[in-house]
Amino acid sequence: MAESKHLVVCGGGILGLYCAHYLARDGHRVTLIERHGPEHTTCAEGSAGYISPSHVVPLAAPGMVWMGLKWMFNPRSPFYLKPRLDLDFIRWGVRFARSCNAAHVARSAPVLRDLCLASRELFVEFSAEDAGGFELERAGLLMLCQTEEALGHEAELVRLANELGVEAKVLDPRQTAEVDGSGVQMRVAGSVFFPIDAHLTPTLLMPRLRARVAEAGVDVKWNTELRGWRTFGGRVAAVQTSAGEIAADGFVLAGGSWSGELVKSLGLTLPMQAGKGYSLMLPAPRRSPRIPAIFVEKRIAVTPMGRTLRFGGTMELSGINDTIRPERVRQIVESVPEYYPEFGPDDFAGVQPWFGLRPVSPDGMPYIGPFAKFPNLYAACGHAMLGVTLAPITGRLVAELVGGRRPSVALDLLHPDRFA
């Protein structure tokens, strides 16, 4: 076993918790600081709960800028961008546009594949060790398409996935219904099935994860806000918090959408935007598909979670705020009967929308690894739509780096200084 160190993990979302878990498992002393209490719902809780090796294409891909511009002016679209004179946002947008090219996808897809597949295995392991359970299901994912155009586009992604060794196949409407097997009616032109995908119930996982890190001896300091840093000799020496200073050997930045702001005072550039998404949970749905599905044209994710059924979607780049835009929630509700004709707006009566802020980097790839300027400060943030999927592997990679081991997945594209 490597030398035991003291690490402070900053942020108690799914990324911070998995980093704490793997660091503690390696025998390190771990302190985790989170400005909210344990009852606070982090971004993972309301997520679709997908573990998605199917998502090998990063958010920044060819066509995204054009699609974003087109959707921007349509209130029923899955994407909303609030124009604003914010220099960080404008710079982020320029970097995003530059990343939307085929070369970026070709470089990133194998890395995302490796990360997703490794993380899926870690979820299976974590679930096997966990007495409580969190409804981990290895049922796959259906990408439901209503138009031939969307199906054609998805079929191209099947080719890319298959080239990368990720199994995927195009299904006609009858095969789609057979694979799902629930009897839920679907109005689709066809679908793509990814058998490798899995899903879980995040409202069960997160309390288990909090309990597991506490059992492992992690000192979790709830209601403790990170306010600044103390540096010494090219290293971070301590974090300054609302409860005083905490000195340590190493620090993990897992502050989600707030991560970029948190390191500004260190002179570090970590571009990050919050990508707001909404979800709606039906506690007792009249019907439920067996397999999670994405409504491709509407970008809405559907997840059966135990007896409940969750619908989630939209990507709203409007800064960090807690405004719920009714038109965006309506976009989800109105899309459901288009794909599942047995459902109607009545199914959502009285259901409160939830929102979460996905931490989005300009190239759609996470930031994992040490900063060059402060080699004992490790980034574990910016996972956008894959934060649940990639949390375990990120935690393990951070533990490998802290322990001086060779990272089990190549980290070159994930360097936190790549936009500096």
Ligand SMILES: Cc1cc2nc3c(=O)[nH]c(=O)nc-3n(C[C@H](O)[C@H](O)[C@H](O)COP(=O)(O)OP(=O)(O)OC[C@H]3O[C@@H](n4cnc5c(N)ncnc54)[C@H](O)[C@@H]3O)c2cc1C
């Ligand atoms: C609708 C929706 C559906 C999604 N579905 C999926 C899915 O199916 N699969 C998937 O893989 N991903 C999904 N995601 C994405 C995933 O939920 C996120 O990427 C992930 O939860 C981000 O986790 P995080 O720990 O980085 O951030 P967060 O959960 O935001 O945690 C960051 C924490 O840092 C804390 N913090 C910030 N500043 C400070 C400070 N100064 N001091 C102390 N603490 C601080 C915050 O309070 C917060 O608790 C979805 C997201 C949304 C919105």
